[in-house]
Amino acid sequence: MNIYYEQGIVLKEENYSLLIDPVGYPSFKPDIILISHAHRDHYNMKVLKSFPQVLKLMSPVTRIFLDKKRNLPNVLELAEGQEVHLNKLIIRAHEAGHVLGSLQYEIILKNKRIVYTGDFNLQARLVLKPAKVIEADILIIEATYGHPRYSFPERITIYRQILECTKQLIDLGYRVNVLGRTLGTAQELTTLLSFSRLNLYPAVHPIIARINRIYELYGENLGTYRILSLKQSNNNGENPIIMPLSSKISEKKNSIICTGWALNKREKGYVPLSSHADFKQLVRYARQSSPEKVFTVYGFTNVLADFLKNEYSFDAQPLK
Ligand SMILES: [Zn+2]
The missing domain is CATH 3.40.50 (Rossmann fold)
Incomplete structure:
Protein backbone atom coordinates (compact mmCIF):
# COMPACT_ATOMS: atom_id res chain seq x y z
CA MET A 1 0.00 0.00 0.00
CA ASN A 2 1.22 3.45 -0.90
CA ILE A 3 0.33 6.44 1.30
CA TYR A 4 1.49 9.95 0.39
CA TYR A 5 0.39 13.57 0.03
CA GLU A 6 -0.54 15.07 -3.32
CA GLN A 7 -3.05 17.95 -3.03
CA GLY A 8 -4.68 15.75 -0.41
CA ILE A 9 -3.96 12.50 1.40
CA VAL A 10 -3.61 9.65 -1.09
CA LEU A 11 -4.04 5.94 -0.35
CA LYS A 12 -3.18 3.65 -3.25
CA GLU A 13 -3.48 -0.10 -3.40
CA GLU A 14 -2.70 -1.68 -6.77
CA ASN A 15 -4.85 0.35 -9.18
CA TYR A 16 -7.36 1.55 -6.57
CA SER A 17 -6.99 4.98 -4.99
CA LEU A 18 -8.58 7.12 -2.29
CA LEU A 19 -8.12 10.87 -2.04
CA ILE A 20 -8.83 12.49 1.32
CA ASP A 21 -9.44 16.19 2.01
CA PRO A 22 -8.23 17.43 -1.39
CA VAL A 23 -7.34 21.11 -1.63
CA GLY A 24 -5.99 21.03 -5.20
CA TYR A 25 -6.10 18.96 -8.39
CA PRO A 26 -4.28 15.61 -8.18
CA SER A 27 -2.51 14.14 -11.20
CA PHE A 28 -4.76 11.07 -11.20
CA LYS A 29 -8.46 10.27 -11.01
CA PRO A 30 -9.28 8.83 -7.59
CA ASP A 31 -11.84 6.05 -7.12
CA ILE A 32 -13.29 7.71 -4.06
CA ILE A 33 -12.94 11.05 -2.25
CA LEU A 34 -13.39 11.51 1.52
CA ILE A 35 -14.00 14.85 3.22
CA SER A 36 -13.41 15.05 6.97
CA HIS A 37 -15.05 18.41 7.75
CA ALA A 38 -16.12 21.77 6.39
CA HIS A 39 -13.04 23.92 7.12
CA ARG A 40 -11.62 25.46 3.97
CA ASP A 41 -8.18 23.95 4.44
CA HIS A 42 -9.74 20.48 4.04
CA TYR A 43 -11.69 20.74 0.82
CA ASN A 44 -11.89 22.61 -2.47
CA MET A 45 -15.27 22.80 -4.20
CA LYS A 46 -13.72 23.23 -7.65
CA VAL A 47 -11.79 20.01 -7.22
CA LEU A 48 -14.88 18.16 -5.96
CA LYS A 49 -16.91 19.43 -8.92
CA SER A 50 -14.19 18.35 -11.34
CA PHE A 51 -14.85 14.70 -10.43
CA PRO A 52 -18.59 14.33 -11.10
CA GLN A 53 -18.34 10.55 -11.53
CA VAL A 54 -16.34 9.94 -8.38
CA LEU A 55 -18.09 8.95 -5.15
CA LYS A 56 -17.61 11.57 -2.43
CA LEU A 57 -18.08 10.72 1.23
CA MET A 58 -18.88 13.30 3.89
CA SER A 59 -21.18 13.69 6.87
CA PRO A 60 -24.71 15.05 6.31
CA VAL A 61 -23.74 18.21 8.24
CA THR A 62 -20.58 18.77 6.22
CA ARG A 63 -22.75 18.56 3.13
CA ILE A 64 -25.00 21.33 4.47
CA PHE A 65 -21.97 23.54 5.03
CA LEU A 66 -20.34 23.04 1.65
CA ASP A 67 -23.14 21.96 -0.70
CA LYS A 68 -26.32 23.42 0.74
CA LYS A 69 -28.18 23.28 -2.59
CA ARG A 70 -27.11 19.67 -3.10
CA ASN A 71 -25.70 20.32 -6.55
CA LEU A 72 -22.62 18.18 -6.09
CA PRO A 73 -23.11 14.83 -7.84
CA ASN A 74 -22.29 11.43 -6.37
CA VAL A 75 -22.23 12.34 -2.69
CA LEU A 76 -22.72 9.62 -0.10
CA GLU A 77 -23.56 10.99 3.33
CA LEU A 78 -22.07 9.01 6.18
CA ALA A 79 -22.87 10.03 9.75
CA GLU A 80 -20.71 9.13 12.74
CA GLY A 81 -21.22 5.50 13.70
CA GLN A 82 -22.12 4.46 10.15
CA GLU A 83 -20.09 2.38 7.74
CA VAL A 84 -20.13 1.66 4.06
CA HIS A 85 -18.95 -1.49 2.27
CA LEU A 86 -17.49 -0.75 -1.11
CA ASN A 87 -15.87 -2.93 -3.70
CA LYS A 88 -12.49 -3.41 -2.04
CA LEU A 89 -12.86 -1.74 1.31
CA ILE A 90 -14.95 -0.82 4.34
CA ILE A 91 -15.12 2.78 5.53
CA ARG A 92 -16.39 3.67 9.00
CA ALA A 93 -17.12 7.20 10.15
CA HIS A 94 -16.35 8.25 13.72
CA GLU A 95 -16.98 11.49 15.57
CA ALA A 96 -13.94 13.81 15.55
CA GLY A 97 -15.19 16.35 18.13
CA HIS A 98 -13.65 19.26 16.20
CA VAL A 99 -16.64 21.01 14.57
CA LEU A 100 -20.22 19.93 13.90
CA GLY A 101 -20.14 17.11 11.33
CA SER A 102 -16.38 16.51 11.60
CA LEU A 103 -15.39 12.89 11.07
CA GLN A 104 -12.48 10.56 11.55
CA TYR A 105 -12.32 7.79 8.96
CA GLU A 106 -11.44 4.17 9.65
CA ILE A 107 -10.62 2.42 6.39
CA ILE A 108 -10.21 -1.33 6.14
CA LEU A 109 -8.27 -2.19 3.04
CA LYS A 110 -6.34 -5.41 2.40
CA ASN A 111 -6.75 -6.47 6.05
CA LYS A 112 -5.11 -3.24 7.24
CA ARG A 113 -6.94 -0.79 9.45
CA ILE A 114 -6.01 2.74 8.40
CA VAL A 115 -7.29 5.59 10.55
CA TYR A 116 -7.30 9.21 9.45
CA THR A 117 -8.13 11.44 12.42
CA GLY A 118 -8.94 14.60 10.47
CA ASP A 119 -8.84 17.59 12.80
CA PHE A 120 -10.00 16.30 16.17
CA ASN A 121 -10.43 17.10 19.83
CA LEU A 122 -10.43 14.66 22.76
CA GLN A 123 -11.46 17.08 25.52
CA ALA A 124 -15.02 17.42 26.84
CA ARG A 125 -16.35 20.85 25.88
CA LEU A 126 -19.62 22.74 26.23
CA VAL A 127 -20.44 21.72 22.64
CA LEU A 128 -20.15 18.44 20.73
CA LYS A 129 -18.94 15.08 21.95
CA PRO A 130 -15.20 14.53 22.17
CA ALA A 131 -13.53 12.19 19.69
CA LYS A 132 -12.78 8.62 20.68
CA VAL A 133 -9.40 7.11 19.95
CA ILE A 134 -9.64 4.50 17.17
CA GLU A 135 -7.18 1.61 17.13
CA ALA A 136 -5.19 1.51 13.93
CA ASP A 137 -2.53 -0.44 12.06
CA ILE A 138 -1.65 2.71 10.17
CA LEU A 139 -2.48 6.05 11.77
CA ILE A 140 -2.63 9.30 9.81
CA ILE A 141 -2.85 11.98 12.49
CA GLU A 142 -3.14 15.75 12.22
CA ALA A 143 -0.26 17.75 13.72
CA THR A 144 -1.63 21.31 13.74
CA TYR A 145 -0.43 21.83 17.32
CA GLY A 146 2.14 19.05 17.16
CA HIS A 147 4.81 20.96 19.09
CA PRO A 148 5.30 20.68 22.90
CA ARG A 149 4.90 24.47 23.06
CA TYR A 150 1.18 24.00 22.38
CA SER A 151 -0.12 22.38 25.54
CA PHE A 152 -3.39 24.03 26.42
CA PRO A 153 -4.62 24.55 30.00
CA GLU A 154 -7.65 22.57 31.21
CA PRO A 272 -5.84 29.47 23.93
CA LEU A 273 -9.36 28.18 23.25
CA SER A 274 -9.22 25.89 20.23
CA SER A 275 -11.31 23.17 18.59
CA HIS A 276 -8.10 21.23 17.88
CA ALA A 277 -6.24 18.68 19.95
CA ASP A 278 -3.21 20.16 21.69
CA PHE A 279 0.19 18.47 21.76
CA LYS A 280 -0.65 16.27 24.76
CA GLN A 281 -3.84 15.03 23.12
CA LEU A 282 -2.03 14.25 19.86
CA VAL A 283 0.52 12.14 21.72
CA ARG A 284 -2.21 10.46 23.78
CA TYR A 285 -4.11 9.61 20.61
CA ALA A 286 -1.07 8.01 18.98
CA ARG A 287 -0.22 5.98 22.09
CA GLN A 288 -3.75 4.70 22.66
CA SER A 289 -4.35 3.96 18.98
CA SER A 290 -1.22 1.80 19.12
CA PRO A 291 -0.41 1.70 15.39
CA GLU A 292 2.53 -0.04 13.73
CA LYS A 293 3.05 3.02 11.52
CA VAL A 294 2.25 6.72 12.03
CA PHE A 295 2.03 9.46 9.42
CA THR A 296 1.71 13.06 10.60
CA VAL A 297 -0.05 15.61 8.42
CA TYR A 298 -0.67 19.41 8.65
CA GLY A 299 1.22 21.74 10.97
CA PHE A 300 4.21 20.55 13.01
CA THR A 301 4.54 17.24 11.18
CA ASN A 302 8.30 16.86 11.70
CA VAL A 303 8.27 17.76 15.38
CA LEU A 304 5.40 15.41 16.23
CA ALA A 305 6.81 12.52 14.17
CA ASP A 306 10.26 12.94 15.77
CA PHE A 307 8.74 13.08 19.25
CA LEU A 308 6.72 9.89 18.69
CA LYS A 309 9.79 8.18 17.26
CA ASN A 310 12.26 9.27 19.93
CA GLU A 311 10.07 9.14 23.03
CA TYR A 312 7.80 6.19 22.23
CA SER A 313 9.71 4.28 19.53
CA PHE A 314 6.95 4.65 16.96
CA ASP A 315 7.68 4.15 13.30
CA ALA A 316 6.56 7.71 12.57
CA GLN A 317 7.15 10.10 9.70
CA PRO A 318 5.60 13.19 8.13
CA LEU A 319 3.29 12.45 5.23
CA LYS A 320 4.99 13.68 2.06
ZN1 LIG B 1 -10.56 22.10 11.00
Whole structure:
Protein backbone atom coordinates (compact mmCIF):
# COMPACT_ATOMS: atom_id res chain seq x y z
CA MET A 1 0.00 0.00 0.00
CA ASN A 2 1.22 3.45 -0.90
CA ILE A 3 0.33 6.44 1.30
CA TYR A 4 1.49 9.95 0.39
CA TYR A 5 0.39 13.57 0.03
CA GLU A 6 -0.54 15.07 -3.32
CA GLN A 7 -3.05 17.95 -3.03
CA GLY A 8 -4.68 15.75 -0.41
CA ILE A 9 -3.96 12.50 1.40
CA VAL A 10 -3.61 9.65 -1.09
CA LEU A 11 -4.04 5.94 -0.35
CA LYS A 12 -3.18 3.65 -3.25
CA GLU A 13 -3.48 -0.10 -3.40
CA GLU A 14 -2.70 -1.68 -6.77
CA ASN A 15 -4.85 0.35 -9.18
CA TYR A 16 -7.36 1.55 -6.57
CA SER A 17 -6.99 4.98 -4.99
CA LEU A 18 -8.58 7.12 -2.29
CA LEU A 19 -8.12 10.87 -2.04
CA ILE A 20 -8.83 12.49 1.32
CA ASP A 21 -9.44 16.19 2.01
CA PRO A 22 -8.23 17.43 -1.39
CA VAL A 23 -7.34 21.11 -1.63
CA GLY A 24 -5.99 21.03 -5.20
CA TYR A 25 -6.10 18.96 -8.39
CA PRO A 26 -4.28 15.61 -8.18
CA SER A 27 -2.51 14.14 -11.20
CA PHE A 28 -4.76 11.07 -11.20
CA LYS A 29 -8.46 10.27 -11.01
CA PRO A 30 -9.28 8.83 -7.59
CA ASP A 31 -11.84 6.05 -7.12
CA ILE A 32 -13.29 7.71 -4.06
CA ILE A 33 -12.94 11.05 -2.25
CA LEU A 34 -13.39 11.51 1.52
CA ILE A 35 -14.00 14.85 3.22
CA SER A 36 -13.41 15.05 6.97
CA HIS A 37 -15.05 18.41 7.75
CA ALA A 38 -16.12 21.77 6.39
CA HIS A 39 -13.04 23.92 7.12
CA ARG A 40 -11.62 25.46 3.97
CA ASP A 41 -8.18 23.95 4.44
CA HIS A 42 -9.74 20.48 4.04
CA TYR A 43 -11.69 20.74 0.82
CA ASN A 44 -11.89 22.61 -2.47
CA MET A 45 -15.27 22.80 -4.20
CA LYS A 46 -13.72 23.23 -7.65
CA VAL A 47 -11.79 20.01 -7.22
CA LEU A 48 -14.88 18.16 -5.96
CA LYS A 49 -16.91 19.43 -8.92
CA SER A 50 -14.19 18.35 -11.34
CA PHE A 51 -14.85 14.70 -10.43
CA PRO A 52 -18.59 14.33 -11.10
CA GLN A 53 -18.34 10.55 -11.53
CA VAL A 54 -16.34 9.94 -8.38
CA LEU A 55 -18.09 8.95 -5.15
CA LYS A 56 -17.61 11.57 -2.43
CA LEU A 57 -18.08 10.72 1.23
CA MET A 58 -18.88 13.30 3.89
CA SER A 59 -21.18 13.69 6.87
CA PRO A 60 -24.71 15.05 6.31
CA VAL A 61 -23.74 18.21 8.24
CA THR A 62 -20.58 18.77 6.22
CA ARG A 63 -22.75 18.56 3.13
CA ILE A 64 -25.00 21.33 4.47
CA PHE A 65 -21.97 23.54 5.03
CA LEU A 66 -20.34 23.04 1.65
CA ASP A 67 -23.14 21.96 -0.70
CA LYS A 68 -26.32 23.42 0.74
CA LYS A 69 -28.18 23.28 -2.59
CA ARG A 70 -27.11 19.67 -3.10
CA ASN A 71 -25.70 20.32 -6.55
CA LEU A 72 -22.62 18.18 -6.09
CA PRO A 73 -23.11 14.83 -7.84
CA ASN A 74 -22.29 11.43 -6.37
CA VAL A 75 -22.23 12.34 -2.69
CA LEU A 76 -22.72 9.62 -0.10
CA GLU A 77 -23.56 10.99 3.33
CA LEU A 78 -22.07 9.01 6.18
CA ALA A 79 -22.87 10.03 9.75
CA GLU A 80 -20.71 9.13 12.74
CA GLY A 81 -21.22 5.50 13.70
CA GLN A 82 -22.12 4.46 10.15
CA GLU A 83 -20.09 2.38 7.74
CA VAL A 84 -20.13 1.66 4.06
CA HIS A 85 -18.95 -1.49 2.27
CA LEU A 86 -17.49 -0.75 -1.11
CA ASN A 87 -15.87 -2.93 -3.70
CA LYS A 88 -12.49 -3.41 -2.04
CA LEU A 89 -12.86 -1.74 1.31
CA ILE A 90 -14.95 -0.82 4.34
CA ILE A 91 -15.12 2.78 5.53
CA ARG A 92 -16.39 3.67 9.00
CA ALA A 93 -17.12 7.20 10.15
CA HIS A 94 -16.35 8.25 13.72
CA GLU A 95 -16.98 11.49 15.57
CA ALA A 96 -13.94 13.81 15.55
CA GLY A 97 -15.19 16.35 18.13
CA HIS A 98 -13.65 19.26 16.20
CA VAL A 99 -16.64 21.01 14.57
CA LEU A 100 -20.22 19.93 13.90
CA GLY A 101 -20.14 17.11 11.33
CA SER A 102 -16.38 16.51 11.60
CA LEU A 103 -15.39 12.89 11.07
CA GLN A 104 -12.48 10.56 11.55
CA TYR A 105 -12.32 7.79 8.96
CA GLU A 106 -11.44 4.17 9.65
CA ILE A 107 -10.62 2.42 6.39
CA ILE A 108 -10.21 -1.33 6.14
CA LEU A 109 -8.27 -2.19 3.04
CA LYS A 110 -6.34 -5.41 2.40
CA ASN A 111 -6.75 -6.47 6.05
CA LYS A 112 -5.11 -3.24 7.24
CA ARG A 113 -6.94 -0.79 9.45
CA ILE A 114 -6.01 2.74 8.40
CA VAL A 115 -7.29 5.59 10.55
CA TYR A 116 -7.30 9.21 9.45
CA THR A 117 -8.13 11.44 12.42
CA GLY A 118 -8.94 14.60 10.47
CA ASP A 119 -8.84 17.59 12.80
CA PHE A 120 -10.00 16.30 16.17
CA ASN A 121 -10.43 17.10 19.83
CA LEU A 122 -10.43 14.66 22.76
CA GLN A 123 -11.46 17.08 25.52
CA ALA A 124 -15.02 17.42 26.84
CA ARG A 125 -16.35 20.85 25.88
CA LEU A 126 -19.62 22.74 26.23
CA VAL A 127 -20.44 21.72 22.64
CA LEU A 128 -20.15 18.44 20.73
CA LYS A 129 -18.94 15.08 21.95
CA PRO A 130 -15.20 14.53 22.17
CA ALA A 131 -13.53 12.19 19.69
CA LYS A 132 -12.78 8.62 20.68
CA VAL A 133 -9.40 7.11 19.95
CA ILE A 134 -9.64 4.50 17.17
CA GLU A 135 -7.18 1.61 17.13
CA ALA A 136 -5.19 1.51 13.93
CA ASP A 137 -2.53 -0.44 12.06
CA ILE A 138 -1.65 2.71 10.17
CA LEU A 139 -2.48 6.05 11.77
CA ILE A 140 -2.63 9.30 9.81
CA ILE A 141 -2.85 11.98 12.49
CA GLU A 142 -3.14 15.75 12.22
CA ALA A 143 -0.26 17.75 13.72
CA THR A 144 -1.63 21.31 13.74
CA TYR A 145 -0.43 21.83 17.32
CA GLY A 146 2.14 19.05 17.16
CA HIS A 147 4.81 20.96 19.09
CA PRO A 148 5.30 20.68 22.90
CA ARG A 149 4.90 24.47 23.06
CA TYR A 150 1.18 24.00 22.38
CA SER A 151 -0.12 22.38 25.54
CA PHE A 152 -3.39 24.03 26.42
CA PRO A 153 -4.62 24.55 30.00
CA GLU A 154 -7.65 22.57 31.21
CA ARG A 155 -10.86 23.65 29.46
CA ILE A 156 -12.42 24.82 32.71
CA THR A 157 -9.42 27.10 33.34
CA ILE A 158 -9.74 28.60 29.86
CA TYR A 159 -13.50 29.11 30.31
CA ARG A 160 -12.90 30.87 33.61
CA GLN A 161 -10.25 33.08 32.02
CA ILE A 162 -12.64 34.16 29.23
CA LEU A 163 -15.47 34.90 31.67
CA GLU A 164 -13.28 36.83 34.11
CA CYS A 165 -11.71 38.85 31.33
CA THR A 166 -15.14 39.64 29.80
CA LYS A 167 -16.50 40.74 33.19
CA GLN A 168 -13.49 42.95 33.90
CA LEU A 169 -13.74 44.71 30.54
CA ILE A 170 -17.51 45.22 30.86
CA ASP A 171 -17.02 46.64 34.36
CA LEU A 172 -14.52 49.08 32.87
CA GLY A 173 -17.27 50.27 30.54
CA TYR A 174 -16.20 48.56 27.33
CA ARG A 175 -18.32 46.85 24.74
CA VAL A 176 -16.36 43.61 24.52
CA ASN A 177 -15.54 41.69 21.33
CA VAL A 178 -14.87 38.00 21.82
CA LEU A 179 -13.30 36.54 18.68
CA GLY A 180 -13.21 32.89 17.65
CA ARG A 181 -13.15 30.82 14.49
CA THR A 182 -16.57 31.09 12.82
CA LEU A 183 -17.16 27.33 12.60
CA GLY A 184 -16.04 25.63 15.80
CA THR A 185 -14.84 27.98 18.51
CA ALA A 186 -17.57 30.60 18.01
CA GLN A 187 -20.28 28.07 18.97
CA GLU A 188 -18.38 27.13 22.12
CA LEU A 189 -18.08 30.84 22.98
CA THR A 190 -21.79 31.40 22.32
CA THR A 191 -22.64 28.61 24.77
CA LEU A 192 -20.12 29.73 27.40
CA LEU A 193 -21.25 33.35 27.38
CA SER A 194 -25.00 32.77 27.03
CA PHE A 195 -25.13 30.28 29.91
CA SER A 196 -22.76 32.14 32.22
CA ARG A 197 -24.09 33.36 35.55
CA LEU A 198 -22.57 36.79 35.00
CA ASN A 199 -25.83 38.18 33.67
CA LEU A 200 -24.37 38.87 30.25
CA TYR A 201 -26.37 39.95 27.25
CA PRO A 202 -24.39 38.39 24.39
CA ALA A 203 -24.89 38.86 20.68
CA VAL A 204 -23.29 37.02 17.78
CA HIS A 205 -22.23 38.26 14.35
CA PRO A 206 -24.75 37.20 11.63
CA ILE A 207 -22.19 34.90 9.97
CA ILE A 208 -21.79 33.05 13.26
CA ALA A 209 -25.57 33.07 13.82
CA ARG A 210 -26.07 31.13 10.58
CA ILE A 211 -23.71 28.40 11.76
CA ASN A 212 -25.16 28.43 15.28
CA ARG A 213 -28.56 27.71 13.72
CA ILE A 214 -27.22 24.51 12.13
CA TYR A 215 -25.70 23.41 15.45
CA GLU A 216 -29.11 23.99 17.05
CA LEU A 217 -30.89 22.02 14.33
CA TYR A 218 -28.61 19.13 15.22
CA GLY A 219 -29.50 19.28 18.90
CA GLU A 220 -26.78 21.50 20.39
CA ASN A 221 -28.19 23.96 22.93
CA LEU A 222 -26.19 27.17 22.59
CA GLY A 223 -28.37 29.15 25.02
CA THR A 224 -30.04 32.54 24.61
CA TYR A 225 -28.33 35.26 22.62
CA ARG A 226 -29.10 38.06 20.17
CA ILE A 227 -27.96 38.37 16.59
CA LEU A 228 -25.89 41.50 16.11
CA SER A 229 -27.47 44.05 13.84
CA LEU A 230 -24.87 45.47 11.50
CA LYS A 231 -26.65 48.82 11.68
CA GLN A 232 -25.17 50.66 14.64
CA SER A 233 -28.53 52.30 15.43
CA ASN A 234 -30.24 48.94 16.00
CA ASN A 235 -27.90 47.88 18.76
CA ASN A 236 -29.53 47.54 22.11
CA GLY A 237 -26.52 47.36 24.34
CA GLU A 238 -25.76 43.69 23.79
CA ASN A 239 -22.46 42.89 25.44
CA PRO A 240 -20.24 40.98 24.73
CA ILE A 241 -20.26 40.50 20.95
CA ILE A 242 -19.01 37.21 19.52
CA MET A 243 -17.16 37.93 16.29
CA PRO A 244 -15.29 35.92 13.63
CA LEU A 245 -11.60 35.44 14.36
CA SER A 246 -10.83 37.16 11.05
CA SER A 247 -12.62 40.39 12.08
CA LYS A 248 -10.66 43.60 11.68
CA ILE A 249 -10.54 44.98 15.18
CA SER A 250 -9.38 48.57 15.47
CA GLU A 251 -9.12 48.52 19.25
CA LYS A 252 -7.54 45.49 20.86
CA LYS A 253 -7.98 46.64 24.44
CA ASN A 254 -11.68 45.66 24.47
CA SER A 255 -11.13 42.34 22.65
CA ILE A 256 -10.59 38.75 23.74
CA ILE A 257 -9.06 36.69 20.96
CA CYS A 258 -9.59 32.93 21.22
CA THR A 259 -7.24 30.67 19.26
CA GLY A 260 -4.68 27.97 20.02
CA TRP A 261 -2.03 30.30 18.58
CA ALA A 262 -2.63 32.53 21.61
CA LEU A 263 0.23 30.62 23.24
CA ASN A 264 2.58 32.53 20.90
CA LYS A 265 1.33 35.88 22.17
CA ARG A 266 2.56 37.75 25.17
CA GLU A 267 -0.02 40.52 25.06
CA LYS A 268 -3.14 40.47 27.19
CA GLY A 269 -6.42 39.44 25.62
CA TYR A 270 -5.30 36.23 23.91
CA VAL A 271 -6.82 32.97 25.17
CA PRO A 272 -5.84 29.47 23.93
CA LEU A 273 -9.36 28.18 23.25
CA SER A 274 -9.22 25.89 20.23
CA SER A 275 -11.31 23.17 18.59
CA HIS A 276 -8.10 21.23 17.88
CA ALA A 277 -6.24 18.68 19.95
CA ASP A 278 -3.21 20.16 21.69
CA PHE A 279 0.19 18.47 21.76
CA LYS A 280 -0.65 16.27 24.76
CA GLN A 281 -3.84 15.03 23.12
CA LEU A 282 -2.03 14.25 19.86
CA VAL A 283 0.52 12.14 21.72
CA ARG A 284 -2.21 10.46 23.78
CA TYR A 285 -4.11 9.61 20.61
CA ALA A 286 -1.07 8.01 18.98
CA ARG A 287 -0.22 5.98 22.09
CA GLN A 288 -3.75 4.70 22.66
CA SER A 289 -4.35 3.96 18.98
CA SER A 290 -1.22 1.80 19.12
CA PRO A 291 -0.41 1.70 15.39
CA GLU A 292 2.53 -0.04 13.73
CA LYS A 293 3.05 3.02 11.52
CA VAL A 294 2.25 6.72 12.03
CA PHE A 295 2.03 9.46 9.42
CA THR A 296 1.71 13.06 10.60
CA VAL A 297 -0.05 15.61 8.42
CA TYR A 298 -0.67 19.41 8.65
CA GLY A 299 1.22 21.74 10.97
CA PHE A 300 4.21 20.55 13.01
CA THR A 301 4.54 17.24 11.18
CA ASN A 302 8.30 16.86 11.70
CA VAL A 303 8.27 17.76 15.38
CA LEU A 304 5.40 15.41 16.23
CA ALA A 305 6.81 12.52 14.17
CA ASP A 306 10.26 12.94 15.77
CA PHE A 307 8.74 13.08 19.25
CA LEU A 308 6.72 9.89 18.69
CA LYS A 309 9.79 8.18 17.26
CA ASN A 310 12.26 9.27 19.93
CA GLU A 311 10.07 9.14 23.03
CA TYR A 312 7.80 6.19 22.23
CA SER A 313 9.71 4.28 19.53
CA PHE A 314 6.95 4.65 16.96
CA ASP A 315 7.68 4.15 13.30
CA ALA A 316 6.56 7.71 12.57
CA GLN A 317 7.15 10.10 9.70
CA PRO A 318 5.60 13.19 8.13
CA LEU A 319 3.29 12.45 5.23
CA LYS A 320 4.99 13.68 2.06
ZN1 LIG B 1 -10.56 22.10 11.00
